[in-house]
Amino acid sequence: MRETDDDVVIAGGGLAGLTCAIHLLQAGVGVILIERTVYPHHKVCGEYVSNEVLPYLSVLGIDPFESGAVPINHLNFSSPKGEEISCKLPLGGFGLSRYVLDHLLYKRALELGCKMITDTVGSIVFKDDSFEVFTNASGAFKAGLVIGAYGKRAVPDQKLARPFIQQRSPWLAVKGHYKGKFPDGLVGLHNFDGGYCGVSKVENGLINICYLTDYENFKVYKNTNEFERQVLYKNPLLKNVFEQSRPLFDAPLTISQVSFEAKEAVYDHVLMIGDTAGVIHPLCGNGMAMAIHSAKICAELCMEYLEGSLSRAELEYRYGKAWELNFKGRMATGRMLSAIVRKKWLFGSLLKLLVKLPAVLPLIVKRTHGQPVR
Structure with a gap:
């Protein structure tokens, strides 16, 4: 067992984990962050970030636009047949790949003295008011606080026996980068039979194409190329995007068993942030901003706990309530929209309403x- 003077261990180094680490490090808290993958790396993600987190990123010393982020201010929404509706995004956002953004946050965390461990977390055990975090290759770490930021589903979820992990999910996500023609400042959200696809630009003129589909629909086809041609191309707008673009990855990135079931913000005393606390449907386009915001809420309450202003029970209660206050309504809206989109008659009714009332x-x-988060 490695005894450590560090106050916090963060399991997972994606957007939420890195953001939380930077916040705590800036406040003088020691942090060990355990991430299984070496930076930089690509991830399955829509790579659109709402401007609501820009003020907070600035406080952390992060300027996405210095790394090539592109402004996005319009949404184009289409039905599976290509019927489309457009609007200006109320706050707007920016496009930046996870390859660049995560690496930017990683370098900032290192600059502030974060102890980075490249390894996989196997299990997290709470005993006698402290945690033991067991890794595959680096041994175990003891800490007073552990923050779960390891993503949508992982081995620690199985070891903790979280309820959602027992339920199989039908969703498969596919992402790739492309070179081609696509308007600046636009995020496209295009529906197809059994799923929906987001299209927007990131740095260096690259186009991110990321879609979510029901695995039962997908497995009928031999590969992603055939699936795209037989299913996505039925939406003429998507067909146009693919035909005017060429893939830059040897093969697209995929992730299966994407669960949108309700999760817990606190489980067995571990504070969960980002996708580990809950995944909003990609058609809402706000998962990245929510991950960053959840990290801020968690870090601020952890500071109060470490300063002695909160007991552990109060910390856990207040974080759970804060998570619900900020995100529960958004998650519910996402689930409702997904249910509508998957039912053709309901989606048709919604589309007619939007055509008549574009506001x-x-x-x-x-x-x-x-x-805006400050």
């Missing part, structure tokens, strides 16, 4: 987004 679309966007 409704920005209102729906606002339901899944928050106010």
Whole structure:
């Protein structure tokens, strides 16, 4: 067992984990961050970030635009047949690949003195008011606080026996980068039979294409190319995007068993942030901003705990309530929208409403987004 003077161990080094580490490090708290993959690396992600987190990123010493982030201010929404509706995004956002953004946050955390461990967390055990974090290759670490930031689903979820992990999910996500023609300043959200696809630019003129589909629909086809041609191409807008673009990856990135079931913000005393606390449907386009915001909420409450202002029970209660206050409504809206999109008659009714009342679309966007985070 490695005894450590560090106050916090963060399991997972994606957006939420790195953001939380930077916040704590800036406040003088020692942090050990355990991430299984070497930076930089690509991830399955829509790579659109709402501007609501820009003020907070600035406080952390992060300027995405210095690394090539591109402004995005319009949404183009289409039905599987290519019927489309457009609107200006209320707050707007920016496009930046996870390859660049995560690496930017990683370098900032190192600059502030974060202890980085490249390894996989096997299990997290709470006993006698402290934690033991067991890794595959680096031994175990003891800490007073542990923050779970290891993503949508991982081995620690199985060891903790979290309820959602027992349920199989039908969702498969696919992502790739492309070179081609796509308008600046636009995020496209295009529906197809059994799923939806996000398209937007990131740094260096690259186009991110990321879609979510039901695995039962997908497995009928031999590979992603055939699936895209037989299913996604039925939406003429998507067909146009693919035909005017060439893939830059040897093969697209995929992730299966993406669960949108309700999760717990606190489980067995571990504070969960980002996707580990809950995954919003990609059609809402706000998962990255929510991950960053959840890290801020968690870090601020951890500071109060470490300063002696909160007991552990109070910390856990207040974090759970804060998570619900900020994100529960957005998650519910995402689930409702996904259910509507998957039922053709309901989706058709929604589309007719949006055509008649185009001002409704920005209102729906606002339901899944928050106010600027400072």
